Amino acid sequence: MVFHLDKCIGCHTCSIACKNIWTDRKGAEYMWWNNVETKPGTGYPNKWENQEIYKGGWEKNKKSVSLKGTGKSKGLGNIFHNPYLPKIDDYYEPFTYRYANLTNSPEGDDQPTARPVSQITGKNMDIKMGPNWDDDLSGSHDFAQQDINLESLSQAEKEAMFQLEQMAFFYLPRICNHCLNPACVAACPSGAIYKRGEDGIVLINQEKCRAWRMCVTACPYKKAYFNWNTGKSEKCILCYPRLEAGHAPACMHSCVGRIRYLGVILYDADKIEEVAGSSEANLIDRQKEMLLDPFDEEVIKQARKNGIADSTIEAAQKSPVYKWVKEWNMALPLHAEYRTLPMLFYVPPLLPVMASLSNQDNQQQEKIHEKGKQWNVEWIYDTSTDDLWSSIRQVRFPVKYLASLFGAGDERKITQIIEKLMAVRIYRRWKTVGDITETKADKTLEKAGLTRELADNIYRLTTLAPFEERFVIPPAHREEAVEMMKDTGVHKGSVGFKI
């Protein structure tokens, strides 16, 4: 999976597509298997990235990795007491309103209104938290400015990020990463969680789940949720019933920003433990090394040997994800340092250029005329640049911040990608307008490690690609799965009947 953050419009259509189908029921009200966060921000549940609080993910030990907060070794003692669970207020208390009051109110001396009430207690409530509470820098002092990724910044850098001339934000849509090294699977005392062999989807068996909630703690992304009504944990299922029917997952189907890509990746599962335990600086590179070239004859041979269908190998060859992640090196996992080897990769965003304020000194004060005073600001804002587009140095966000999210702290990882994104734009500008010289276009491509052909491919997948190119879904071959239990023909005649 790849999410192109530069294209994400923060609309949350994905979240609702998912909610409508999967979590619009008792016990699941507060769950958002897909959610979208504003960055900087503290997200949902609040401060989920702070593993000092929640103890999610893995940590490196001498041999390889172990779960940070729970799991086979640490977890047993805590099996009846799990201190690191987010509380309902860290998510939010789901609410509704006394809507019917508007229609049913008896005649009175003032207008009726629909007060908010708790969906849990049914009592009047004061809404203080929601699943997207800090949307678009809402309450930035209490949320955006508390973003843990800002910790790598100096105080001055932090403050600057919230000044007008440097301020910016972007969106971070999140679903289950369907990790290669899922902490939730490891943490489950009941063995209810598994990663499907055929498509890598991580699932919680609703029959086997025993409400230990270890998965909730173990997942550093907080993407496993406890259903208080059924007493089972639930999480994103990557819409496997849709995938099996050839539909894209609902969140991807509904993505009107067209930021999402889905495709098959072949990987070397034997390396998981070793890679998860590699040094932080190498984590991302090592994870990428595990992803195999679907055109490599050796890989194909091995895949066939492992029972992977030809149709899946063909899908892997058409996979847009392979291109972004491996071929072009333009997408990175979120918080690789949690060591779960997430299989959702993000193309980091471009942001507008920084500006300067010419400004508060006395000399400049004079520039502002008496008539301008009504705006009550004393500065003049300058956003001009030397070139048509500014250099990376002028980008609004400190690269350090993005690196904390996507580069396991390595800024080079981010700048390399931004250089590529800009190179494609510069090259296409030359091609379509011509006010940038051919030499400059070629030089920029070269510096970013791209060729014209690659740039055209990136351009195409970013902009023109239709649905079928963004989502390459391998046939599920359900007939084979059914056959393992009963005759598929018999199944055909009886499926759906449940008496």
Place this chain on the structure above:
Amino acid sequence: MSWIQDLISPNTRKWEQFYRNRFQHDRVYRSTHGVNCTGGCSWQIHVKDGIVVWETQQLDYPLLDDKLPPYEPRGCQRGISFSWYLYSPLRIKYPLIRGKLLDAYREIREKSNDPVEAWKKLQEDAPKRSEYQKARGKGGFRRASWEELLEIIAASNIYTAQKHGPDRVIGFSPIPAMSMLSYAGGSRFLQLFGGVNLSFYDWYCDLPNASPEIWGEQTDVAESADWYNSKFIAVMGANLNMTRTPDTHFFAEARYNGTKTVVFSPDFSQVAKYSDQWVPIHAGSDGAFWMGVTHVILQEFHHKKQVPYFLNYAKQYTDSPYLVELSEDDSRYKPGKLLRANRIEQYKDIENGDWKFLNINESTGKLVVPNGNIGHRWDSEEGNWNLKLKDNTGNEPIDPLLSLIDHADEILQVEFRDFGLDNRYERGVPVQWIKTVDGEKVPVTTVYDLTMAQYGVSRGLDGHYPDSDDYHNKDMAFTPAWQEIFSGTDANTVIQFAREWAKTAEATNGKCSIIIGAGVNHWYQNNLMYRAGIMTLMLCGCVGVNGGGLNHYVGQEKLAPIDSWGTIAFAKDWVDAARLQQAPIWHYINTSQYRYDGFSSEYNIAPENEYTNMHNADLILKSIRMGWMPYYPQFNKNPLDLCKEALENGASTDDEIKDYILQKLKSGELGYSAADPEAEENFPRVWYIWRGNAISGSMKGHEYLLKHYLGTHSNVIATEREEQKTEEVKWHEVAPEGKMDLVVDLNFRMDSSALYSDIVLPAASWYEKDDLNSTDLHSFIHPLTAAVAPVWESKTDWDIFKQIARKTSELAKQHFSSPVKDVVTAPLAHDTPDEITQPEVKDWAHGECEAIPGKTMHKLKIVERDYTRLYEKFISLGDKVRSKGLGAHGNAYACEDVYDEISQSAHFAREKLDNKMYPSLKEAESAANVIMQLSTLTNGKLTSRAYKNAEKKTGLKLTDISEGNEHTRVSFSNLKAQPHRYNSSPIWSGLMNAGRAYAAFTYNVERLVPWRTLTGRQHLYLDHPMYIAYGENLPTYKPSPKWELYGDLRETLKNGEAKVLNCLTPHGKWHIHSTYMDNIRMLTLSRGIEPCWLSEADAEELGIKDNDWVEVHNDHGVFSTRAVVSNRIPKGVCIVYHASERTISVPKSQVRNGKRAGGNNSFTRVHLKPNLLAGGYGQFSYHFNYWGPTAPNRDTHVIVKKMTKVEF
């Protein structure tokens, strides 16, 4: 790792069926959301077990050309949450009526067999009437039967027609394109009845007046795919992610095809994220920035460099080379009117000589009349209305002279105004002296020369010009440094922007575009801001080019098949005259808001003269009697009685009736309703609201409505301005409260309008009916279909009005047993010969000219109404279509053959009336089919025919455009299968053959069809006397009205100072106007309320913390909500996203004595720009939703106060 294992035991995976069972459905239907968002997205509606369970987007839009990204998927967070409404506790399931009214009616009705009589008695019982009015909005709804409520409604219709006249029955429904038939049901009923439809586009302040001003076009813009063709996009006042959610990807994607993007917004808005540059311009000052940009473009690319593409474009496609007379006033020369052809000897007898204008032919130095002027459009001889560079008198090629700088007789010092710094400049302008037929010698110059002078480009001429390279002279308009004062944006930013803009346009032949929206259009001075931006487009040849032009997306929702739809919607198939009302002036007068306004010259900076010294209400009255603006109720007498009276006094023909009425008007015996709006006989009486939130969401001055229309409680504390009262409009000591007898709302949810209406009828939602949808964001027409039948007792809008028509006809049998005559006034109309009737402003009522209907005053039409046959006419398409043909925007075509095909067809439904077959409109689906069979957009035969007629009019070859489409025929069932991309048609200005993206005015530029303006070109210069009077003849900058004078805070600040904030009301993320705002999904993903956004600095000063309860208030009312404190908001402004409901979580107000607080329109009031009233003059001519003052709300100022006690 051992714990990650592929579970090979299939039995342990049997549970997976759990989620598979959920993802099952029985059928998928195609529909959309009939909401005013301009999205027009096609959706899959999933039905399981007879219940709508969820929706996902359709992906099957036909592809455009292969250089463009596809449209799929379209749909946003709001649309995908819609299914919640169907079965939610907000849903209106049954017909409802307020108990107080029902009891009062029943009590009388029990004693009377006649419902009309019962309604009459109730209306005549003043205490009873007032009692149920006071109960409005305060609960007490009761369920009633359809039949009983239809009876009350029909009785009120009949009573009102009898007592006051049918023009006291009013309807409001916005934006027909979003569900064309749901709109048309109500409007068809009203127009058959003789009622009134209120406009919406201007009322919402979404109409960009600059568009008719410059292009003579309501609005025409590119479809969103065309953004991708643009190489430089400036976004101002539009937050694409919020409002253009399904289209934003084209913007994001264009950047990867080499497009530069710049966003202007005072706050760091969502779209700022996509920009290469974000300019946090001071709220409302965008116009100043663009004036500076144009200064640089003129200086560097027109004067110094003289880019041939730009100059040639200006010559052929703009009024730049047209000559303007300079008038002398106080011994100063000022730009005056365009030089008329008949002003000079050579052309003194030319047909329509007041309406043909002159150029100088550069090759001969002679005055010439180029083709394509508005005079040519209405000449008796057709074929010269085109943009060929030909002299129409001899068909000689001409080369229009742009500037007289090298051909001047003299350089005259001409006065120019700068309203920003309130300066006057004398600037040298090259002129030639022309001898007029009166023997007078007048100086003339070109529009281009005036433009150069206005912008301060000296070209070496004397006068108060900034030095030619001095961009940093801040004291002189309109330099880049000058604009810093207003915009807070550095001159360097302006200069860089201007250069990149012009260079991009030069390299690409005009592929620069502006995406613009409510953030600019909702300001009082919006037309000037738009013009300032459009100047850079015209001067760089960007209009009429794919990837270029002005793309205004606010509430315009292009109703693509307007040719055939318009006839059905306004019942023109039966009745020749419709009552279509300009809403802003109507509400301004009828809600009595004019009484609180005083003189607009207080806040609207303008020169002093006879116009600017008038009260807007008096100017409105003038505009009504002169035929500039429509107004209903028309007269202080019932129009049915007037006709009856004329007949009784000997009139026997329609002309004699008209003459009788005219004499009464002239003698003053008959008065205009607008001249005495507070008199009982002039009240609007019955109000239908459907598909919109007229009482709250869109009601500027909502609290005034509560007071004066509804007669219920309000939170107004403003006082009336007796010291600045009207002169001609009669001033009453006290304005009446409770003008409306009955308010009927059709709704699927209990919104604020429903809450305050007397009767709420349960309307089918968008997943429960058949209808049509189109938008200008894409070029497809697609349907709404009923995934489930209307739930509970709801009915479709079409069916509800059909039922109202049936019941009204039934009651008419007793009260209107025979047909009656009705007189209908109508304003001088755009796209008809009316637009060349008033070369000068002369008021017949003041004896300045003779009163001639259709020339010096409005038109009078006599029509016949047979109320007993209302229903029959409603359900069948009248044969006026057959005899008169169809058309739109000045195009016409015959369609007799298609009409006959339908009325004889075995496939289409038909109705039999008086033994004759008519195409049936009984069911919405039949009406949809009729629309598509008869439209040039969906019937290829008619497309060709319309182009053929356009050929005659223009003398151009045009029919080739429709080649290949002749056999196109689209039916409703086709649309159910897939959205259909419609044909190019002469009723629209874009060419879209072979998958080409629709871009406005490509038809004009490539095919040389004139714009529908005075010169037939795009207008830099606007010479109507009202524009000269208000100082808006040339593009200019006027700052926002000063809040001290705007009248929001007179009472509020009476007892001292407080921190005043400019309250901006942009479109929000979690709603489309007021729809979805109450939806649980949206409330959950936002703050559970529509909050007020504040900057950190202002919040700190006011002692407000994030999520605190606050009151946003001023003289007009109060909105109580919670605060969101954010770094992305600049100081001095607060933001309340547009059109909040007053239903969800509204506490009692502390600043209004514990009364329930209101919505965001509780702190607005209507302010009008009077020069937009002009009429009978080219593009300044009335057309519904097309022209007239708009109702802005951005300049509003408020006090924000923390609440200490929150009570519900």
